[in-house]
Amino acid sequence: MKIISGVSQKNNSYDAVYDCIRNMATEQSAPNLILCYFTERHNKETIISTLKSQFPSSKIHGCTSCQGIMTDQGFADDHSIAVWGIFDSGLGCYGTSISQFVSHYDIESLTIHLLEEAIKDSGREGELPSLVLLHATSGHEEKIISVIDTFFGSPVPLIGGTAADNHNQGLWSVFTQDGCVKSGISISVFYPSCKVSYSFHSGYAPSNVSGIATKTDQRTIYEIDNRPALEVYKEWTNMSCLLNKKTNLLENMAQYPFGRIAGYMYDIPYFKLAHPTKITNDGGIECFANIYEGEEVFVMYGEKDQIISRPQRVIDSATNFKQEKFVPIGGINIFCAGSMMHIKSSMLDVCDSVNAAMHGAPYICPFTFGEQGRFTGGENAHGNLMVSTVLFHN
Incomplete structure (x- = not known):
């Protein structure tokens, strides 16, 4: 072969x-x-x-x-x-x-x-x-x-x-x-x-903050802990200056994706990630992966190294x-x-x-x-x- x-x-x-x-x-x-x-x-x-x-x-x-x-x-x-x-x-x-x-x-x-x-x-x-x-x-x-x-x-x-x-x-x-x-x-x-x-x-580490997705529609997340998702995300990432409805987040937000626990290995969780790609006209954050209501979402962090x-x-x-x-x-x-x-x-x-x-x-x-x-x-x-x-x- x-x-x-x-x-x-x-x-x-x-x-x-x-x-x-x-x-x-x-x-x-x-x-x-x-x-x-x-x-x-x-x-x-x-x-x-x-x-x-x-x-x-x-x-x-x-x-x-x-x-x-x-x-x-x-x-x-x-x-x-x-x-x-x-x-x-x-x-x-x-x-x-x-x-x-x-x-x-x-x-x-x-x-x-x-x-x-x-x-x-x-x-x-x-x-x-x-x-x-x-x-x-x-x-x-x-x-x-x-x-x-x-x-x-x-x-x-x-x-x-x-x-x-x-x-x-x-x-x-x-x-x-x-x-x-x-x-x-x-x-x-x-x-x-x-x-x-x-x-x-994923290779990314979870931060010490997380919340429950309380309103979603397939790949768009609208609320975290019953608050506007964009507002929460800005607090979690300190990236307010880069977040607006005209922003393509594909390049800017690779450092701070959402993470959901996919499973555990020896009691240590491993994660699947959802990459924010844009702010929707109705105030949601659209991703390239589904996020379901009731899921715990973490903000993840990836150093370049x-x-x-x-x-x-x-x-x-x-x-x-x-x-x-x-x-x-x-x-x-x-x-x-x-x-x-x-x-x-x-x-x-x-x-x-x-x-x-x-x-x-x-x-x-x-x-x-x-x-x-x-x-x-x-x-x-x-x-x-x-x-x-x-x-x-x-």
Whole structure:
């Protein structure tokens, strides 16, 4: 089994794809699955059609990424594209599926349909996959994950990232070899001939203040402890000067997300985060994750140094901190776009630390508007400002 990655910052999408796949093209067989991520300035139709023409038998899956992509070859910003191919000549099988959101399907029915289609596409019907990869557009990730867990009966490890654009303007998309949609769900199932390890972390610390969400509407929080949420948030963060209805909070508020307890490990809570993205016209704080009435919400805090070192810690967690005995074949990392923008000047340092943790093995890492993964306690979840990692190893 072999994994190959490639990255390019050429402006022409056709040239950039060929730049990325030149190492894959030298292999005697085509990759079983190609993952591809690119920024909004690239032409998605050109990218998908070029990959399909070069590797007609390969499955393809990916989404748009915010302001860049990271691989073992470095951090590429602005006009970038990256690919990642898995060559599994053993018993490995892979399947994909995709659909736009359609009126005659509710989210549950659509997700079940896509899972069935992806498993059928893999040729491994009746077997549990080792991994599910989810790329969707923003809005329904929690429901999709719940349906995936119910479908399999017991949680199958999950990794995923919500499609992103450069400035939260809706210029995102998800795609497979069967097409590209601006609003929908795409799924891949993995039956690799190797082992899979995973980790999912926030890397943020809770402050000493919290409250109960007393009025919410899906991803908008209106009241905390029966007080206006914006008023409470200003008190908690001392960020009044940056908070107004015209502010895009995506970059400014990566340091102070809301946190909800996702579970406990040895009586110590771990958290899933919700990233404030804007102030709504009716005075709410809109996030990239659902917050439910009755939930305790903490204001979380992330120092830049902690955010910079976090991806390496997540990889170390996936290896059970036995780095000297662990040599991965390759991996997939999902990194929050808001966190990346918060530490963008230090992304080369992040890349160096990830490369060291990966022992130089190839990986790919888009920057997304929501991250999905499996916590140490076994729960699959959706959050913001998170890092999710999957490692493939013998």
